[in-house]
Amino acid sequence: MFFGARFFRDKEFKQQLNLAVGVGIVVFAIVSSQLTSWQGGQEVRRTLLEQGERIAVNLASQSTLALLYASAENANEVVKLTLSFPDVTRVEIRHTSGKPLLVRGKSVTEGNDSLLVDTRVRQAYLESETGDEWRFVAPVLSKSGDSPFEVAERQEEFLGFVRVVQSKATLSHMLARIFLANLMLALIFAATFLYLLRQLASRLTRPITELSEVMTRAEHGETSIRADVSGPKDIRDMATAFNSMIVTLHEREQALRESVTFQNSLLDAMPIPVFYKDREGRYLGFNRAYETFFGATNDQLIGKTAFDISPRELAEIYHAKDTELFESGGIQQYESQVKNTHGLLHDVIFTKAVFSDSRGSIGGLIGTILDITERKRMEQERLVHLQFVESLDRVNRAIQGANDLEKTLRDVLQAVLTIFDCDRAWLFYPCDPDAPSFRVPMEVAKPEYPGAGILNTDVPMPPDMAQNLREALESADPVTYIVGTGRPINQVSAEQFGVKSMMLAALYPQPGKPWAFGLHQCAYPRAWTAEDQRLFQEIGRRLADGLTGLLSHRDLQESEAKYRRIIDTANEGIWMLGPDTMTTFVNARMTEMLGYSADEMIDRPVTDFMFAEDAPEHLIKMEQRRQGVSDNYERRYRRKDGRTVWTLASAAPIFDGKHQFMGSFAMFTDITERKQAEEELKRANTELERQTLALTRTNADLQRFAEVTAHHLQEPARRMATYAIRLTKHIGDRLDDAEAKLSLEFINQQARQQQALLRDVERFLASDQPRGKIESIDARQTVARILTRLKDRIREAGAEITVDNLPPSRIDLPRLDDAFSIVLDNALIHGRCEHTLRIRIEGELQDGKALYSISDNGPGVEAQYRERVFRVFERLTSDDHVNGTGIGLAILRRIAESCDGRAWIEETPGGGCRVLFELPVGEPH
Numbered sequence: 001m002f003f004g005a006r007f008f009r010d011k012e013f014k015q016q017l018n019l020a021v022g023v024g025i026v027v028f029a030i031v032s033s034q035l036t037s038w039q040g041g042q043e044v045r046r047t048l049l050e051q052g053e054r055i056a057v058n059l060a061s062q063s064t065l066a067l068l069y070a071s072a073e074n075a076n077e078v079v080k081l082t083l084s085f086p087d088v089t090r091v092e093i094r095h096t097s098g099k100p101l102l103v104r105g106k107s108v109t110e111g112n113d114s115l116l117v118d119t120r121v122r123q124a125y126l127e128s129e130t131g132d133e134w135r136f137v138a139p140v141l142s143k144s145g146d147s148p149f150e151v152a153e154r155q156e157e158f159l160g161f162v163r164v165v166q167s168k169a170t171l172s173h174m175l176a177r178i179f180l181a182n183l184m185l186a187l188i189f190a191a192t193f194l195y196l197l198r199q200l201a202s203r204l205t206r207p208i209t210e211l212s213e214v215m216t217r218a219e220h221g222e223t224s225i226r227a228d229v230s231g232p233k234d235i236r237d238m239a240t241a242f243n244s245m246i247v248t249l250h251e252r253e254q255a256l257r258e259s260v261t262f263q264n265s266l267l268d269a270m271p272i273p274v275f276y277k278d279r280e281g282r283y284l285g286f287n288r289a290y291e292t293f294f295g296a297t298n299d300q301l302i303g304k305t306a307f308d309i310s311p312r313e314l315a316e317i318y319h320a321k322d323t324e325l326f327e328s329g330g331i332q333q334y335e336s337q338v339k340n341t342h343g344l345l346h347d348v349i350f351t352k353a354v355f356s357d358s359r360g361s362i363g364g365l366i367g368t369i370l371d372i373t374e375r376k377r378m379e380q381e382r383l384v385h386l387q388f389v390e391s392l393d394r395v396n397r398a399i400q401g402a403n404d405l406e407k408t409l410r411d412v413l414q415a416v417l418t419i420f421d422c423d424r425a426w427l428f429y430p431c432d433p434d435a436p437s438f439r440v441p442m443e444v445a446k447p448e449y450p451g452a453g454i455l456n457t458d459v460p461m462p463p464d465m466a467q468n469l470r471e472a473l474e475s476a477d478p479v480t481y482i483v484g485t486g487r488p489i490n491q492v493s494a495e496q497f498g499v500k501s502m503m504l505a506a507l508y509p510q511p512g513k514p515w516a517f518g519l520h521q522c523a524y525p526r527a528w529t530a531e532d533q534r535l536f537q538e539i540g541r542r543l544a545d546g547l548t549g550l551l552s553h554r555d556l557q558e559s560e561a562k563y564r565r566i567i568d569t570a571n572e573g574i575w576m577l578g579p580d581t582m583t584t585f586v587n588a589r590m591t592e593m594l595g596y597s598a599d600e601m602i603d604r605p606v607t608d609f610m611f612a613e614d615a616p617e618h619l620i621k622m623e624q625r626r627q628g629v630s631d632n633y634e635r636r637y638r639r640k641d642g643r644t645v646w647t648l649a650s651a652a653p654i655f656d657g658k659h660q661f662m663g664s665f666a667m668f669t670d671i672t673e674r675k676q677a678e679e680e681l682k683r684a685n686t687e688l689e690r691q692t693l694a695l696t697r698t699n700a701d702l703q704r705f706a707e708v709t710a711h712h713l714q715e716p717a718r719r720m721a722t723y724a725i726r727l728t729k730h731i732g733d734r735l736d737d738a739e740a741k742l743s744l745e746f747i748n749q750q751a752r753q754q755q756a757l758l759r760d761v762e763r764f765l766a767s768d769q770p771r772g773k774i775e776s777i778d779a780r781q782t783v784a785r786i787l788t789r790l791k792d793r794i795r796e797a798g799a800e801i802t803v804d805n806l807p808p809s810r811i812d813l814p815r816l817d818d819a820f821s822i823v824l825d826n827a828l829i830h831g832r833c834e835h836t837l838r839i840r841i842e843g844e845l846q847d848g849k850a851l852y853s854i855s856d857n858g859p860g861v862e863a864q865y866r867e868r869v870f871r872v873f874e875r876l877t878s879d880d881h882v883n884g885t886g887i888g889l890a891i892l893r894r895i896a897e898s899c900d901g902r903a904w905i906e907e908t909p910g911g912g913c914r915v916l917f918e919l920p921v922g923e924p925h
Contacts, residue, residue, distance in 0.1 A: 021193075021194065021197055022190070022194050025186075025189075025190035025193060025194065026187070026190055028186070028190075029183060029186025029187055029189070029190055030183065030186075032182065032186060033179050033182035033183040033186055034179065036178060036179075036182045037175050037176075037178040037179035037182060038175075040174070040175070040178045041171065041174070041175045041178070044170075044171055044174050044175075045171055048087070048134075048166070048168075048170065048171060049126065049134065051085075051166075052126070052134055052136045052164060052166045053124045053125070053126070053136055053138075055082055055085055055088065055136070055164050055166070056124045056136040056137065056138035056162060056163075056164045057123075057124045057138050058078075058082070059078060059079070059082050059091065059093075059138065059162045059164060060124070060138035060139060060140045060141075060161070060162045062075070062078040063075050063078065063093050063140050063160075063162055064140055064141075064142050064159060066093060066101060066102070067093065067095065067101060067140050067142075067159040067160045068142060068159060070095075070101065072093075072101055072102040075093055075101070075102050076102075079091050079093070079102060079104050082164065083104060083105060086170060087166050087167040087168070087169055087170050088105070088164060088165070088166050088167075089105050089106040089133065089165050089166070089167050090103075090104070090105030090106050090107070090163075090164070090165035091103070091104050091105055091162070091163070091164055091165075092162065092163040092164075092165075093140075093160065093162050094160050094161055094162070094163070095159075095160045096158055096159065096160050096161075101160065105165065106165070121137075121139055122139060122141065122156070123138070123139070124136060124137065124138035124139075125137060125138075127163070131168075132167065132168055133165055133166060133167050133168055134165070134166045134168070135163060135164075135165050135166075136163065136164045136165075136166065137161055137162070137163050138161065138162050138164075139158060139160075139161050140158075140159045140160045140161055140162060141156040141157065141158060141159065142156065142157050142159050214226075214227045214228075214239075214242070215227075215242065218242075218246060225246065226243050226246070227239035227240075227242045227243055229243070268287050268288045268289075270287055270289060271289055272289055272368050272369065272370060273286070273287065273289045273290035273292075273293040273294070273368065273369040274286065274287040274289065274290060274366070274367070274368050274369075275287075275290050275366070275367055275369075276355070276364060276365065276366040276367070277322070277364050277365055277367075278363065278364040279326065279362060279363060279364055280305075281305045281306060281319060281322060282303055282304065282305055283301050283302055283303065283304055283305070284302065284364065285298065285302060286298055286301060286302075290369070293338075293340065293346075293369065293371070294309075294338070294340045294341060295340045295341035295342050296309070296340075296341050306318040306319060307319070310338070310339060311339055314336070314337060314338070314339065317336055318336070321334060321336075321350070321352075322352075322365060325352055325353075325354060325365060326354065326362055326365070328868075328871065329354055329362070329871055330353070330354075330871045331351070331352070331353045332350070332351070332352045332353070333349065333350065333351045333352075334349070334350055335347065335348070335349055335350075335372070336348060336350060338369065345373075346371050346373045347371075347372050347373045347375075347376040348369045348370060348371055348372060348373075349369070349370040349372055350367055350368075350369060351367060351368045351370070352365050352366070352367035352368075353365065353366060353367075372691075375687075375688070375691050378684055378687060378688075379684070379688075382680065382681060382684045384531065385677055385680065388531070388534075388535055388538075389673055389674050389677040391419045391535055391539070392535075392538055392539065392542065392673070392674075393671075393674055394415050394419065395412055395415055395416070395419075395539050395542055395543070396542060396669060399412060399542060399543070399545075399546035404550075405550040405551070406442065408546060408550055409427060409441070409442040409547075409550075410442060410444060412539075412543055412546070413425040413426070413427070413442060413443070413444040414444050416444075416519070416539060417444050417445075417446070419535070419539075420519055420532065420535075420536070422519045422520060422521050422526075423445060423446050423448075423449040423520055423521055423522040423523060424443065424444070424445040424446070424449055424451055424497075424499075424519070424520035424522065425443070425444050425445075425518075425519055425520075426440055426442065426443040426444070426451065426517075426518055426519075426520070427440070427441055427442045427443070427515055427516070427517055428440060428469075428515065428516030428517075428518060429441050429513070429515050429516070430512075430513035430514065430515070431469050431472060431473060431506050431507070431513065431514040431515055431516040432469065432513055432514070433461070433466035433467065433469040433470040433473070434466070435461055436460065436461060437458040437459055437460055437461055438458070438459055438461050438465075439457065439458055439459070440457075440459075445520075449497075449498065449520070449522045449523075451497070462490065462491065462492050464490040464491050464492075465490045465492055465493070467490075468481070468490050468502075468504060469504075469506075469516060471504075472504045472505060472506040472516060473506045473514065475506075477505075477533060477537060478503050478504060478505040478528075478533045478536050478537055478540070479503070479504050479505070480501070480502065480503050480504075480528045480533070481501065481502045481503075481504070482500070482501045482525050482526070482527065483499075483500045483501070483525050484525060485525075489501075489502055493520070497520065497522070498522045499520045499521070499522055500521055500522060500523070500524060500525045500526070501520070501521035501524075501525050501526040501527075501528065502518060502519065502520055502521070503518060503519045503528050503532070503533065503536055504516060504517070504518040505517050505518070505536060505537060505540045507540055507543060507544040507547065508544055509544045509545075509546075509547030509548040509551055510548045510551075511551065512551060515544075515547065517540050517543060519536070545589070549572075572589060572667045572668055572669050573586070573587065573589045573590035573592075573593050573647065573667065573668035573669070573670070574586060574587040574589070574590055574665065574666075574667060574668075575590050575606070575665065575666050575668060576654075576663060576664070576665040576666075577606065577622075577663045577664050577665070578662070578663040579661055579662055579663050581605060581606070581622050581663075581664075582603050582604065582605055583601050583602055583603060583604050583605070583606065584602070584603075584663065585602075585665075586598050586601050586602070590668060593637075593639075593645050593647070593668065593670050594609055594637055594639050594640060594645060595639040595640035595641055596609075596640050600640075606618060609637050609638060610635075610636075610637060610638065611636065611638060614635070614636065618635075621633070621651070622664070625651065625652075625653040625661075625664040626653070626661050628653050628655070629653070630650075630651060630652040630653065631649075631651050632648070632649065632650050632651075633648075633649055633651075634646065634647070634648055634649070634671070635647050635649050635668075644672070645670065645672055646670075646671050646672045646674075646675040647668040647669060647670060647671060648668070648669040648671050649666050649667070649668050650666060650667045650668075651664055651665070651666035652664065652665060652666070763818060763887075763891050764887050764890060764891050764894060767815065767818070767891045767894040767895045767898065768894050768895070768897075768898035769898070770811075770812040770815065771812055771814040771815060772812035772813050772814050772815075773812060773813075774810065774811060774812055775810065775812075775813075775922075776808050776809070776810050776922030776923040777808060777809055777810070777811060777813055777816055777922060778808055779806035779807065779808060779809055779816065779820075779843065779850070779852065780803065780806045782813070782816055782817055782820060783803055783806065783820055783841055784803075785817075786817065786820055786821050786824060787801060787803075787824075790824060790825075790828070793828055794828065797828050797837055798836060798837060799827075799828060799836075799837040799838070799839055800836060800837070800838045800839070801838075801839045801840075801841065802838070802839070802840045802841070803841045803842075804840070804841065804842035804843070805842065805843060805844070806841070806842070806843040806852065807843050807844065807845050807850045807921060807922075808850070808921070808922035808923065808924060809850045809919040809920060809921065809922050810919075810920040810921065810922040810923075811899060811919055811920060811922075815895050816919070818891060818892075818895065819852075819892055819895050819896070819917060819919070820841075820852075820854075822888040822889065822891060822892050823854040823892065823915045823917075824839070824841075824854065825888065826888060826889070826915070827839050827854060827856045827858070827913070827915075830858060830859070830913075835857070837856060837857065837858065838856065838857050839854065839855070839856045840853075840854070840855045840856075841853075841854050845921060846918075848921065849901060849918040849919065849920065849921060850918065850919050850920065850921045850922070851916060851917075851918050852916065852917055852918075852919070853914055853915065853916045854914070854915050855908045855912060855913065855914035855915075856908075856912050856913055856914075857908070857910060857911065857912040858912050858913060859912075859913075860907055860908070860911055860912045860913045861905055861907075861913050863907070866904070866905040866906075867904075869889050869905065870889045870890055870892075870893045870903065871890060889903070889915075892915075892917055893917075895917075895919075896917045896918055896919065899918075899919050899920050900920070901917060901918030901919055901920070902917070902918055903915070903916065903917035903918070904916055904917075
């Protein structure tokens with residue numbers, strides 16, 4: 001089919017005409033011959049069918065005696081007579097049971113009995129038909145007892161039936177002869193007609209061929225070519241129009257070349273990557289920033305699609321988003337990823353918008369790329385670190401200030417269960433592979449995965465569990481086990497408790513033997529990440545410190561209150577001061593925090609380890625201790641090596657039995673990492689604010705670019721309209737071709753439409769900023785001026801407009817004028833109907849805003865489209881004769897939202913459309 005169409009298209013007009021008409025006449029001849037032969041065949045067929053039935057009836061009427069006396073000899077003569085008819089090839093006489101009495105003719109098989117026939121049938125009929133023959137059946141009837149002495153007449157008796165087989169040979173021969181005769185006559189007529197047509201076509205196509213050759217040369221790039229203005233008048237007119245068209249096209253090409261050069265220079269000057277595609281997703285061009293970002297040149301990318309240059313999973317995302325943008329229009333922004341030619345994956349923000357072709361349809365899209373890879377990486381690192389610090393802080397809060405071993409361990413394990421989202425967290429004692437038994441003093445699990453149920457009960461130590469404990473003691477880091485791998489779960493954990501993954505670490509609290517701290521994942525085999533292991537190890541260290549204090553508290557609970565307080569908080573730094581505010585005691589944790597030995601700190605004031613600027617506040621707090629005030633606060637100290645240590649202090653006064661001030665003690669938690677994380681968070685926020693500011697500047701540059709582009713594109717549109725008017729004035733009176741005149745009118749119309757579109761684009765871009773002084777404006781006066789300006793259009797539409805109360809609005813006058821003008825313009829364009837168009841303008845004060853509405857009795861807007869019409873370039877009609885750019889309602893909404901208001905559409909009670917918008921309320925005039 002493709003070859004035939006291409007072969008026909010490559011022929012000259014004269015050849016195409018001869019070939020098309022010739023084929024049409026031959027097809028007509030064949031079809032008409034076939035139709036004529038078919039009609040004649042139908043007549044012959046009816047005749048032969050009637051003949052066959054008559055033959056069968058005649059045979060049946062003469063076979064009565066043969067069937068009555070079962071004597072085949074009585075029917076021999078009539079059978080011979082029947083077989084002598086043309087095309088009769090077989091005759092059968094059969095009893096009612098179907099048993100043959102006499103069968104003669106082609107393909108006779110004596111032992112082959114026919115099926116029974118309906119004995120109620122009283123006339124001949126066509127039994128069956130094949131491609132070669134007809135089979136007719138006629139009943140053989142007899143009136144028995146036909147005696148003149150019988151009073152009642154007896155009914156006919158069914159004696160049997162006859163069958164006559166008649167060939168279709170005569171019918172086939174007649175059809176062939178009729179078809180051939182008609183076909184010969186049609187072909188003779190076709191040959192004569194083609195000869196005359198060929199002579200006429202030669203005379204008609206010669207001038208057109210000469211003009212076509214000139215057009216072909218112009219198509220190949222000859223700009224100085226001109227057609228010869230001679231020959232018949234219509235050919236002269238075509239040549240003149242062609243010459244004018246060449247001159248106009250040359251001028252337009254020059255203007256277009258200048259415009260394209262300017263736009264390319266502007267795009268290449270932009271620092272962000274810019275690309276544009278056609279409607280099929282093929283890349284049309286890029287700026288230099290895109291080439292640098294993607295690592296490829298224009299020549300390597302133009303004409304390709306996203307599926308040619310990007311991984312398929314990313315290309316499918318781009319294609320889906322492009323399809324969505326082509327369907328919805330407007331501006332689209334989303335986050336995705338881009339992989340360049342070097343294999344580097346970037347996190348980016350795409351910003352895309354559609355553009356229109358010369359016909360006003362969507363021709364493709366233009367987009368920009370903002371690389372946010374570094375920002376995403378910093379955000380991810382910040383979130384991971386923040387989560388790490390928050391998890392440790394949660395464990396610290398569970399341990400800090402605790403003096404009950406069981407409650408503290410349960411709170412810590414519950415926090416661990418939540419932090420890791422695992423199925424079971426537990427403490428195992430002792431972590432001794434050589435011990436004969438072990439004990440689980442504390443375990444927390446999800447309800448669907450209950451634990452061992454053996455808390456504080458000695459259980460025999462299995463060998464494979466002993467090996468797990470040995471590995472934990474030998475490793476400085478947590479050890480992990482996963483079912484189905486080279487490090488499987490021990491048999492007890494896997495079979496009895498359904499464990500699929502386990503992480504284990506040895507803890508070394510003082511005093512006593514090591515403990516085992518572990519997590520179970522039962523729902524699925526979990527691969528523990530490096531971050532999971534680091535967090536688990538840090539929690540284990542803090543838990544070991546907590547166990548040290550809690551176990552010491554349990555062992556020394558009968559000691560003096562001073563040492564009980566110290567042991568209760570042994571997991572934190574302890575600092576005790578005497579009544580003279582000199583240091584009397586520090587624990588190992590406190591010396592570890594500050595890097596001094598206990599001897600270096602005893603008998604020295606706290607201010608020796610502080611920053612000078614913090615000393616006055618410390619003295620105030622010491623005075624509070626003397627007054628019996630306890631306090632919690634943050635305090636920084638200077639370590640011996642010069643580094644800063646941030647602590648969370650919990651301080652309380654010490655009084656003797658006579659309520660004499662004996663000093664104070666405080667517990668200190670090292671929160672340096674948390675403070676560092678806060679500082680990093682502040683730096684990250686600062687960087688994020690810097691990037692946000694850069695993005696704001698980029699968006700402002702893009703808006704400025706769009707405004708400048710819309711402004712500069714009006715000049716080519718103005719030129720197009722000017723040249724169309726000039727061309728109409730110069731050659732319009734000489735053009736007899738209605739299509740050429742229509743083309744000139746279309747060019748002029750499209751130029752005006754483009755100018756209107758660019759003006760609306762500029763209005764849209766400026767609609768969120770005041771274009772004049774913000775003041776209280778009388779809306780009624782504004783509407784009155786608009787109605788005066790539109791009086792000709794109102795009269796043309798035959799509209800009746802009613803203006804009710806309109807509250808004043810505090811806004812600049814140009815944008816208020818735009819808001820009412822847009823809605824009135826829409827009502828006059830789209831509100832036309834069979835009856836008189838009625839438009840009502842009214843307003844009221846509602847929720848502290850001025851609410852205005854313009855309603856009409858036109859066709860209205862269906863509910864599913866009332867939000868869609870506020871999008872940019874969104875129109876509910878594709879009729880080019882209906883004015884409008886599809887931006888008006890988008891401008892209205894942008895004006896309302898820039899004033900903290902909104903705009904929407906409702907249906908009026910009697911049908912039609914009602915547009916509402918909110919603006920700030922002004923002062924009454």
